[in-house]
Amino acid sequence: MDFGKITLNYKTMSILCRQIASAYEGGIPIIQALQIVGDNFPSRKVKIILYQCSDNLIQGMTLSEALNHAGVFPDLFIQLVTAGEKSGRLDIILRDLSSYYEDLWKMKRSTIASLIYPMSQLILGWFLGSFALGIVRQIGLEKQFSLQIYFSSYIAFQIKVCIVFTVFITVLIILKNTKTIHSLLYGIFRYIYPFSYIIHKFSLARFFKAFALLYSSGIPITVALQQSSELLPSSNYQKDISTVIHLIRNGSNLEKSFKTLSWIGQIGQEMIAVGEKSGKLDETLQKLAEFFLLDAQQALQVASKIFNILILLAVGAIIGFIIISFYSQLYGNMFKQLGI
Numbered sequence: 001m002d003f004g005k006i007t008l009n010y011k012t013m014s015i016l017c018r019q020i021a022s023a024y025e026g027g028i029p030i031i032q033a034l035q036i037v038g039d040n041f042p043s044r045k046v047k048i049i050l051y052q053c054s055d056n057l058i059q060g061m062t063l064s065e066a067l068n069h070a071g072v073f074p075d076l077f078i079q080l081v082t083a084g085e086k087s088g089r090l091d092i093i094l095r096d097l098s099s100y101y102e103d104l105w106k107m108k109r110s111t112i113a114s115l116i117y118p119m120s121q122l123i124l125g126w127f128l129g130s131f132a133l134g135i136v137r138q139i140g141l142e143k144q145f146s147l148q149i150y151f152s153s154y155i156a157f158q159i160k161v162c163i164v165f166t167v168f169i170t171v172l173i174i175l176k177n178t179k180t181i182h183s184l185l186y187g188i189f190r191y192i193y194p195f196s197y198i199i200h201k202f203s204l205a206r207f208f209k210a211f212a213l214l215y216s217s218g219i220p221i222t223v224a225l226q227q228s229s230e231l232l233p234s235s236n237y238q239k240d241i242s243t244v245i246h247l248i249r250n251g252s253n254l255e256k257s258f259k260t261l262s263w264i265g266q267i268g269q270e271m272i273a274v275g276e277k278s279g280k281l282d283e284t285l286q287k288l289a290e291f292f293l294l295d296a297q298q299a300l301q302v303a304s305k306i307f308n309i310l311i312l313l314a315v316g317a318i319i320g321f322i323i324i325s326f327y328s329q330l331y332g333n334m335f336k337q338l339g340i
């Protein structure tokens with residue numbers, strides 16, 4: 001793994017696809033389109049990448065080869081650009097990709113937004129709770145309690161905690177794009193409700209969105225399924241998709257093949273059957289992706305409310321413990337002085 005390599009996030013990819021598509025649709029050659037977008041892009045690193053891609057195009061590379069050579073673009077993006085070049089639908093593919101990455105960015109943004117308030121409560125509860133609990137424990141243990149001395153030791157303790165927490169978060173950020181971390185996190189949260197349900201629905205939304213884009217770009221359905229399955233978090237799901245691919249290659253239709261996938265639900269199976277019979281499979285796959293995305297967002301809102309309630313209960317329990325500790329310490333000292 002290259003720690004110096006930058007990874008273009010969903011927001012950056014959405015803006016890039018939209019701007020390149022707009023320039024290309026306006027009749028600007030792709031080489032100049034990359035240069036124009038690079039000139040106006042706020043990120044200096046992205047500017048350099050786009051300029052390098054433009055130079056590689058001048059030297060005779062195709063757009064997909066130049067993007068692949070940059071080493072920072074997602075595989076799905078490069079695959080669809082390749083299909084767009086071959087089919088002459090590059091502008092449409094770029095527009096679809098912009099919508100795809102915008103949806104992914106919305107997923108990520110809604111997840112972060114829903115966690116801000118409960119996490120702020122948790123952090124505030126930690127600092128205030130640990131401060132108050134420390135005072136309660138100190139009272140009575142020393143003959144003369146000094147708030148100034150205690151405050152200094154409390155600050156030193158919190159600095160150590162913050163350093164450990166910062167190191168932990170930094171390591172996670174560095175390793176966040178590795179398959180090992182993804183597998184580890186998925187292995188933990190797949191058994192915890194409602195995280196398991198949310199991850200499942202978000203994964204289905206990404207899978208069907210990618211499948212729709214690949215299929216509509218003219219890529220064979222078995223290849224589109226195989227490439228889309230790489231977005232699924234579980235190896236068991238990927239094996240199920242391999243079974244579907246095997247059935248299709250042996251002459252089975254989509255309706256029968258997707259009946260083997262219990263994890264897409266009856267609605268998913270029925271919609272695919274309708275899409276196959278009507279000849280509008282690409283539109284049906286887009287609607288399926290939107291359905292699972294909406295389902296995941298609603299589940300995320302419910303999970304956020306549950307998380308808020310749990311944090312309030314935890315904060316209430318901490319406050320109750322502090323009060324009980326304070327009065328038990330207070331009356332305990334009084335009884336000792338009275339000889340009781």
